[in-house]
Amino acid sequence: MTLEGEFGADALWCTKCQYNLDVEHTILSDRLKEALLEWAAQYGIWIDLETDMLVDDAQTLEKTHNAAGKVLVQKLQEELGVAYTITFEPSHMT
Structure with missing residues (x-):
């Protein structure tokens, strides 16, 4: 399983x-599902979609998003155990 942000x-x-997996249909705790959905919703906040340009402080926003993704990978691994290998694909837009 891979954790990766995408619009x-x-x-x-x-x-x-x-294949993109529906978080709502997983065996994860409700708390982790909510965290994953919130993280996914924040993907790309460093881009102004109207102008297709990076916003001020885009690099920091993307770095923060990637750091939160790493934490989520740890939480996923804790909940799913050794039966699953979780990888993380950080964003590299800035």
């Missing part, structure tokens, strides 16, 4: 088939 998609992806 308009949930944060979890099948590592094998690259």
